[in-house]
Amino acid sequence: MSITHKFPEGFWWGSATSATQIEGAAHEDGKGLNIWDYWYEKEPNRFFDEVGPQTTSDFYHTYKEDIARMKEIGHNSFRFSISWSRLIPGGEGEVNEKAVTFYNNVIDELLAQGIEPFVNLFHFDMPLELQEIGGWENRKVIDLYVDFANKAFGLFGDRVSKWFTFNEPIVPVEGGYLYDFHYPNIVDAKKAFQVAYNTMIANAKAIKAFRNHSIKDGKIGIILNxxxxxxxxxxxxxxxxxxxxxxxxxxxxxxxxxxxxYPKELIDVLKEHGHLPTVEAEDKQLLKENTVDILGVNYYQPRRVKAKESLPNPYGPFMPDWFFDNYEMPGRKMNPYRGWEIYEKGIYDIMINLKENYGNIESFISENGMGVQNEERFLKDGRIEDDYRIDFIKGHLTWLHKAIHEGCNAKGYHLWTFMDNWSWMNAYKNRYGFFSVNLETKERTAKKSAYWIKEVAKNNGF
Known part of the structure; x- marks a missing residue:
């Protein structure tokens, strides 16, 4: 094929996932409970087809074969997360040696296959015992998180140089404290802003801790949607x-x-409405001195808004939505399966914003993907012909290429996700992977997009 979009030398081709969404083995080898294990036990009806996190895609047992598949389709990098409740059951105290063995095996296998491990520390999976004392509402949890981070840096930092503190930290805020789609299902903006603030204090403290470890070529970042x-x-x-x-x-x-x-305008809005979080005197300097080295960008869809049509209900809970209404642009391109707008240029606009307003920080697309329900509709001769996914990736890569061409400091592209994985309340409703997973047998089968990305990675372009 003729290459019209060539990417810079050493571009990161790969995919991303998280512990709770692929490992399974939720009750094996000494793993503690996290909020997902608990919520599923309590309210299985909140999960699509009542599928919970116990087994998911079983990566805990099949990592070796899965990593061989990553190699086969040209991955040179892969992001996964460490489960806090697996590494330190209960969230504090001793490390679980069986978890150390598992993560060592995954890291060593990735390196043996020439795939660089990108390790994320927190992906929505608060240990249950820590949620019971308030989770991120409680500053004690920040210190326990820093202890967890320190242990991870010490255990794996000899082989892992790219670390991330949080994935999409706004999601537990929205899901757990505003819009009721994550446990603890609280609707309370005051608590939401405290959780958001404490998460960023945890981020800064983990970065500070990271800098005390002499990790070769070490970089620490955060992943934001x-x-x-x-x-x-x-x-x-x-x-x-x-x-x-x-x-x-x-x-x-x-x-x-x-x-x-923090932006002054945001502080002003929260102040005006009596929703400023509680802060400590040294926080300001801590934030100033401990910023990220690298930024992961998750991008799925744009947000389109308009001025409010009507005043907010004065008796309803305070919400960000008091200030805007969502807007559905006529003629927008849609992923009909997920109800999400597809707007490829968004990826370019994000990168230009980072270049112009954020010092052109080193970044990469850490997630981008297309979820489709009942993908077996597209099965042909034993393979899912997911041309819609190839078109989706190609469209986004085209705009990413343009941004790089214009001087944006973007170093890679990771698809969400390598193989179909369990998606929180949606479980396996929408499939996102290069490989399909049969939920009964756990068998993996490459989709057409897997063959396509293999060529892209090989040619470093398309």
Whole structure:
């Protein structure tokens, strides 16, 4: 094939996943309970087809074969997370040696296959015992998290140089404290903002701890789902709505992570409505001195907003949505299976924003992907012909290529995800992987997109 989009030398081709979503073995080898294990036991009806996290895609037992498959399709990098409740059951105290063995085996196998491990420390999976004392609402949990991070750096830092503190830290805030789609199912904006703030203090403290380990070529970052906020029009009311959505959903994490401080406008809005979090005197300096080296960007869809049509209910709970309404742009391109807009240019807009306003920080696309329900509809001669996924990836890579061409510091592209994995409340409703997973037999089968990405990785372009 003729290559029209060539990527820089050493570009990271790979995929991403998380512990709870692929490992399975939820009750094996001394793993403690996390909030997902507990919530599923309590309310299985909240999960699609009542499929819980006990077995998921069984990576705990099949990692060796799966990593061989990654190699086969040209991965040179792979992001996974360490389960806090597996490594330190209960969230504090001694490490679980069986967990150490498992993560050592995964890291060693990746390296043996020429795949660089990118390790993330927290991906929505709070140990249950720590949630019971308030989770991220409680500053004690920050210190326990830093202890967990320190143990991980010490155990695996001799072979892992790329580390991430959190994946999409806004999601536990939205899901757990605003919109009721994650445990603890609290609707309380005051607590939500405290959780968001404490997460960023934990991020800064983990970065500080990381710098005390002499990890060769070590870089530490955070992974944020950046969702550009596009106004319906250039009317000042629409522009203001988009700006506030951006403050709440993007800059509340992006600014402290990269610039070391919160946007003044965000502080002003929270102050005006009596929702400022409780802070400690040394926090400001801590944030300023411990910013990320690298930024992972998860991008799936844009956020389109307009000015409010009607005033918020004064008796309802305070919400970010008091300041804007969502807007459905006529003629938008859709993923009909997920109800999400597909807007490839969003990836370019994010990168240009990072270049212009965030010091062109080293970054990469850490997740991008297309979830499709009942993919077996596209089965042909034993293979899922997921041309829609190839088109989706190609469209996003085209805009990423343009951003790099214009000087953006983007180093790689990871698809969500390598093989179909368990997605929280959605379980296996939507499939995202290069490989399909048969839930009964756990058998993996490459989809058409796996063969396509293999060629892209081989040619470093398409």
């Amino acid at each position: 950046l969702t550009p906020s596009y106004p319906r029009s250039q009317n000042p009311a629409d522009l203001k709505a988009a700006n506030i959505a951006d403050l709440f959903f993007n800059r509340s994490f992006l600014d402290p992570a990269v610039l070391g401080e």
